[in-house]
Amino acid sequence: MSEHASRRAAPRSPMAAPRSFLWTRRIFLTLLTAFVVLPVYVMVSSSLKPLEDVSGKFEWIPSGLTLRPYVDIWETVPLADYFVNSIVVAGAATVFSVAVAIFAAYAVSRYTFRGKRVFTVTVLSTQMFPGILFLLPLFLIYVNIGNATGIALFGSREGLILTYLTFSLPFSIWMLTGYFDSIPRELDEAAKVDGCGPISALFRVIVPAASPGIIAVAVYAFMTAWGEVLFASVMTNDTTRTLAVGLQGYATQNDVYWNQVMAASLVVSVPVVVGFLLLQRYLVAGLTAGAVK
Amino acid sequence: MTETAVAHPTEPAVRKATPGEARAPRRSGRRRIALPYLLLLPALLLELLVHLVPMLMGIVMSFKELTQFYIRNWGEAPWSGLDNYTVAIDFDAPVGQALLKSFLTTCLFTLLSVGLCWFLGTAAAIFLQENFRGRGFLRTLFLVPYALPVYAAVITWAFMFQRDNGLINHVLHDQLGIGDSPAFWLIGDNAFYTLLVVSVWKGWPFAFLTVMAGLQNIPRDMYEAAALDGAGVWKQIRHITLPSLRSVNQVLVLVLFLWTFNDFNTPFVLFGKAAPESADLISLHIYQSSFQTWNFGTGSAMSVLLLLFLLVVTGVYLLLTSRGRKTSDV
Numbered sequence: 001m002s003e004h005a006s007r008r009a010a011p012r013s014p015m016a017a018p019r020s021f022l023w024t025r026r027i028f029l030t031l032l033t034a035f036v037v038l039p040v041y042v043m044v045s046s047s048l049k050p051l052e053d054v055s056g057k058f059e060w061i062p063s064g065l066t067l068r069p070y071v072d073i074w075e076t077v078p079l080a081d082y083f084v085n086s087i088v089v090a091g092a093a094t095v096f097s098v099a100v101a102i103f104a105a106y107a108v109s110r111y112t113f114r115g116k117r118v119f120t121v122t123v124l125s126t127q128m129f130p131g132i133l134f135l136l137p138l139f140l141i142y143v144n145i146g147n148a149t150g151i152a153l154f155g156s157r158e159g160l161i162l163t164y165l166t167f168s169l170p171f172s173i174w175m176l177t178g179y180f181d182s183i184p185r186e187l188d189e190a191a192k193v194d195g196c197g198p199i200s201a202l203f204r205v206i207v208p209a210a211s212p213g214i215i216a217v218a219v220y221a222f223m224t225a226w227g228e229v230l231f232a233s234v235m236t237n238d239t240t241r242t243l244a245v246g247l248q249g250y251a252t253q254n255d256v257y258w259n260q261v262m263a264a265s266l267v268v269s270v271p272v273v274v275g276f277l278l279l280q281r282y283l284v285a286g287l288t289a290g291a292v293k
Numbered sequence: 294m295t296e297t298a299v300a301h302p303t304e305p306a307v308r309k310a311t312p313g314e315a316r317a318p319r320r321s322g323r324r325r326i327a328l329p330y331l332l333l334l335p336a337l338l339l340e341l342l343v344h345l346v347p348m349l350m351g352i353v354m355s356f357k358e359l360t361q362f363y364i365r366n367w368g369e370a371p372w373s374g375l376d377n378y379t380v381a382i383d384f385d386a387p388v389g390q391a392l393l394k395s396f397l398t399t400c401l402f403t404l405l406s407v408g409l410c411w412f413l414g415t416a417a418a419i420f421l422q423e424n425f426r427g428r429g430f431l432r433t434l435f436l437v438p439y440a441l442p443v444y445a446a447v448i449t450w451a452f453m454f455q456r457d458n459g460l461i462n463h464v465l466h467d468q469l470g471i472g473d474s475p476a477f478w479l480i481g482d483n484a485f486y487t488l489l490v491v492s493v494w495k496g497w498p499f500a501f502l503t504v505m506a507g508l509q510n511i512p513r514d515m516y517e518a519a520a521l522d523g524a525g526v527w528k529q530i531r532h533i534t535l536p537s538l539r540s541v542n543q544v545l546v547l548v549l550f551l552w553t554f555n556d557f558n559t560p561f562v563l564f565g566k567a568a569p570e571s572a573d574l575i576s577l578h579i580y581q582s583s584f585q586t587w588n589f590g591t592g593s594a595m596s597v598l599l600l601l602f603l604l605v606v607t608g609v610y611l612l613l614t615s616r617g618r619k620t621s622d623v
Contacts, residue, residue, distance in 0.1 A: 017423070029421075038460075042449055058459060129600060130555040130599050133597070134348055138343065140367050162342070166339045
């Protein structure tokens with residue numbers, strides 16, 4: 001983190017901190033760290049154990065290490081296929097969601113028009129719908145669109161992309177609107193004086209200025225699509241299955257290959273965790289601009 | 294929506310509606326009016342297709358006898374009036390009883406989970422407010438549960454809670470000697486606590502992230518003024534930090550509540566399709582009863598009841614918290 005951010009986030013005077021505060025902080029943060037790290041440690045250590053070891057009593061320190069699970073995970077289930085499906089679905093959902101959100105946020109931030117409040121309230125309130133409420137109807141809509149037009153939405157990647165991009169849309173629009181609001185209007189007014197139309201003002205002035213917010217929204221959209229389970233379990237078939245569902249394939253009737261489950265969990269987590277941790281400061285910045293006003 | 298249509302000069306209906314002499318200047322004016330609607334159009338269509346139309350359809354479906362025979366042609370399913378609702382809320386019959394049990398479980402679970410997530414997130418954010426060595430590292434580390442895909446994290450917890458080869462029983466039974474025999478964590482009454490632990494682990498970093506963002510907006514001189522007045526750190530937290538977070542908390546608690554109450558992913562990955570009764574959250578319950586029996590009508594009625602409950606709670610909550618804000622802040 002830059003010097004700027006740490007200065008801003010450290011407003012309290014350190015001289016005033018008494019012992020009780022320092023000790024509470026130390027104990028609390030230690031316990032919390034242990035709580036957070038525990039599953040990560042189990043995931044990493046168990047993914048390096050042979051199958052006998054993860055089937056017997058748990059061992060804190062692995063007695064034998066092997067990379068075998070990382071080879072086997074690709075054989076036990078078609079993990080590579082699931083990976084491709086997840087990347088295509090989450091990637092496409094992210095690109096479209098961000099694009100749609102940019103236009104919508106531009107309208108909400110820069111224009112006054114009738115129905116604006118209805119729009120923002122409606123879009124935000126969709127966040128509170130229980131997924132289960134529109135799972136069943138959406139399932140029927142996709143099946144019936146398929147029957148009527150031949151466009152396969154049910155069971156296809158396209159259907160899942162369409163669904164996921166809408167999931168991240170409300171939050172994305174809300175956050176980008178906040179971000180766009182924080183960009184001075186004089187900037188796009190100046191561009192318009194120079195002969196830019198509203199759309200080119202958006203892309204030449206606002207989008208570059210709001211790029212941290214746009215990155216944050218993209219991270220959010222990708223994570224939403226990458227981690228969704230409910231719709232993935234209903235709306236996919238054998239060829240379009242995503243990681244969210246595919247990971248359950250390591251459990252057979254008789255046995256669970258726990259070492260492979262852990263190895264696969266780690267492999268599917270690495271892209272999002274690394275991406276998120278690299279970009280998280282944008283998310284905090286975006287939240288600050290968008291949410292906390 | 295009418296403005297959108299008017300913006301296209303080629304449409305015959307527009308020609309008729311626009312008087313000839315005023316056409317040119319008015320068209321450009323109307324185009325300006327239409328622009329925001331055009332910009333919103335993609336978002337609007339998507340929201341309609343994936344959220345709003347399905348929701349309305351769900352409400353319609355809840356009044357129909359929609360069994361598996363009508364899946365491909367749901368319009369032809371016979372109307373059944375309020376039958377689905379009577380089945381869902383007949384608390385003397387098994388279906389209604391199970392729904393009520395699941396609802397109460399979800400309420401208790403949500404209360405505990407939101408409370409703990411809020412507490413851990415707020416405490417961690419406040420403790421990391423001031424700079425010290427390792428602060429940046431901890432801040433990144435604490436976001437890992439949020440960044441991990443739900444299924445990967447939850448499946449790891451499921452492994453840890455296994456009876457015979459899990460870490461939890463190894464620590465509790467083998468190392469600390471608690472209990473005569475290793476406990477079951479994923480079935481029976483213990484499953485509730487398992488679900489709570491996993492849910493808090495997964496959910497608190499969001500509270501942390503949000504509160505952290507909120508803390509950055511508290512002006513530094515407020516702390517300086519308080520320090521000059523002799524207020525110590527604890528006093529500053531109680532009288533400056535926590536009150537300043539009120540508007541952040543208003544949104545945060547609501548969002549946590551809605552997410553936790555509707556949570557499907559955690560119990561689904563943790564327990565599979567059949568959650569133990571003690572951890573049978575409402576979303577999973579509705580999913581199960583819909584897809585097990587293929588009776589989408591009753592499932593929709595339950596979903597509508599859930600939505601109504603959430604609407605009422607959200608409405609009351611916003612009313613109460615906004616009023617509180619008006620009197621204290623303004």
